[in-house]
Amino acid sequence: MPHPFTLLGQSEAQLSEWMVQQGQPRYRGKQLHDWLYHKAVRSLDEITVFPKSWREEIAQQSINLGRSEIHYRQPTPDGTVKYLLKLSDGAIVETVGIPSSQRLTVCVSSQVGCPMACDFCATGKGGFDRNLAKHEIIDQVLTVQADMQRRVSHLVFMGMGEPLLNTDNLVGAIAVLNQDVGIGQRMMTISTVGIPNQILKLAEHRLQATLAVSLHAPNQQLRQSLIPSADRYPIATLLKDCREYVQITGRRISFEYTLLAGVNDSPSQALELAGLIKGWQSHVNLIPYNPIQDGTYERPSPRVVQAFADVLANANITVSVRRTRGLEAQAACGQLRGTHKLSS
Numbered sequence: 001m002p003h004p005f006t007l008l009g010q011s012e013a014q015l016s017e018w019m020v021q022q023g024q025p026r027y028r029g030k031q032l033h034d035w036l037y038h039k040a041v042r043s044l045d046e047i048t049v050f051p052k053s054w055r056e057e058i059a060q061q062s063i064n065l066g067r068s069e070i071h072y073r074q075p076t077p078d079g080t081v082k083y084l085l086k087l088s089d090g091a092i093v094e095t096v097g098i099p100s101s102q103r104l105t106v107c108v109s110s111q112v113g114c115p116m117a118c119d120f121c122a123t124g125k126g127g128f129d130r131n132l133a134k135h136e137i138i139d140q141v142l143t144v145q146a147d148m149q150r151r152v153s154h155l156v157f158m159g160m161g162e163p164l165l166n167t168d169n170l171v172g173a174i175a176v177l178n179q180d181v182g183i184g185q186r187m188m189t190i191s192t193v194g195i196p197n198q199i200l201k202l203a204e205h206r207l208q209a210t211l212a213v214s215l216h217a218p219n220q221q222l223r224q225s226l227i228p229s230a231d232r233y234p235i236a237t238l239l240k241d242c243r244e245y246v247q248i249t250g251r252r253i254s255f256e257y258t259l260l261a262g263v264n265d266s267p268s269q270a271l272e273l274a275g276l277i278k279g280w281q282s283h284v285n286l287i288p289y290n291p292i293q294d295g296t297y298e299r300p301s302p303r304v305v306q307a308f309a310d311v312l313a314n315a316n317i318t319v320s321v322r323r324t325r326g327l328e329a330q331a332a333c334g335q336l337r338g339t340h341k342l343s344s
């Protein structure tokens with residue numbers, strides 16, 4: 001979908017150029033940059049360093065800053081806040097702010113909905129609407145930063161959508177979030193289910209961000225039954241592309257593995273997984289399944305999760321288990337939109 005010229009997402013040089021086009025001094029571009037990215041203004045009228053007469057004049061032109069509206073905000077006792085953001089066309093996306101003592105992590109969406117239709121994922125069950133524009137990705141981070149009144153230090157592209165189906169806007173947004181908002185690329189994680197050719201396309205950008213690949217199964221047959229798109233991207237090809245990604249970027253890859261009771265959580269499957277990625281210097285992040293509405297899967301017990309992790313650790317694979325935060329306990333990612341989309 002084409003977007004009109006939007007201020008959010010432009011560099012300082014581009015904003016300065018725009019200011020000159022508006023008949024303003026070039027240095028006002030630097031001021032605009034600062035107020036857009038660091039003061040997170042939602043309208044030019046808030047930028048009090050600009051002359052009032054010009055602000056009044058420009059108000060007639062309905063300049064698009066590219067900010068969303070907070071449609072719904074759901075806090076939890078552990079401090080996590082889940083947002084539904086309303087975009088300029090009325091589409092709704094989820095964004096989550098996850099604080100800890102040292103960090104504020106934002107879980108960022110890359111699409112409205114998702115076309116991948118993974119069987120255990122609430123977003124996948126909800127269908128696909130469209131890709132997010134670059135500024136709509138950046139906006140999520142600024143919105144959480146302003147609302148939680150704390151600097152965002154980490155980003156995980158694990159919200160709605162498949163980031164590598166929107167690689168250009170993703171990479172463009174990462175550049176701005178890094179250079180203009182000031183978040184280190186090494187503090188960013190891009191999570192992908194794997195899209196043919198896109199992992200290598202991403203590698204060309206030589207990002208310092210971590211790539212996390214959603215594996216979820218130790219063999220092709222099982223993976224295909226959980227992830228419909230996997231039939232067009234055999235696990236052997238996916239892993240070959242991952243190896244090449246590591247070679248090109250010099251960065252490690254981590255693998256995500258959602259544990260579904262009785263489906264992919266046995267010790268023998270852990271052993272099979274270990275065999276698949278042995279000698280990789282990779283990291284496995286185990287995600288105990290978060291139940292979704294009308295879902296057919298169950299979450300394995302902590303004992304089963306630990307046993308799975310132990311098999312990997314014994315095979316010298318570094319492994320972590322993702323802690324369930326308050327909101328996930330109430331509603332797995334992607335579910336809030338389903339329940340609140342049509343209200344208000």
Ligand code: SAH
Nearest residue numbers: 121158161162191192193214256258289290
């Ligand atoms: N499209 C990206 C991002 C998805 S969300 C990807 O596929 O990687 C981040 C992770 O959470 C993915 O590994 C995804 O498969 C997993 N996930 C989705 N729904 C889940 C659920 N209900 N329980 C546990 N993990 C889930």
